[in-house]
Amino acid sequence: MKDTAAVGLSAAVLGLEIGTELARKTLAEVSRTDHVTPPAPAAPEPPTEKEISIRAYQLWEQAGCPEGRDKEFYLQAEKELSEKETLSSMRTRPALNPE
Missing domain, CATH: 1.20.5 (Single alpha-helices involved in coiled-coils or other helix-helix interfaces)
Structure with missing residues (x-):
């Protein structure tokens, strides 16, 4: 035993x-x-030409449909959408652990 x-x-x-x-x-x-270290977040996707064109048309209509300012509205729309995309990607980033 x-x-x-x-x-x-x-x-x-x-x-x-x-x-x-x-x-x-x-x-x-x-x-x-x-x-x-966690991988860096992906860069935001730039707005598509279609999205920019739609926004430019909206801006053009809001301005009273002036003639000869299409490039101005296109550039303004492109800037707005790019800034909006950058801000939204910053809000969705996960919080990093400081430890």
């Missing part, structure tokens, strides 16, 4: 040591990955 108990105890101790070693390895792997 004593031999069986000793063998059982030895097996339990060996199992604990193996488990502890595995836990150390896993902890070391997790520690290494904790300090990895």
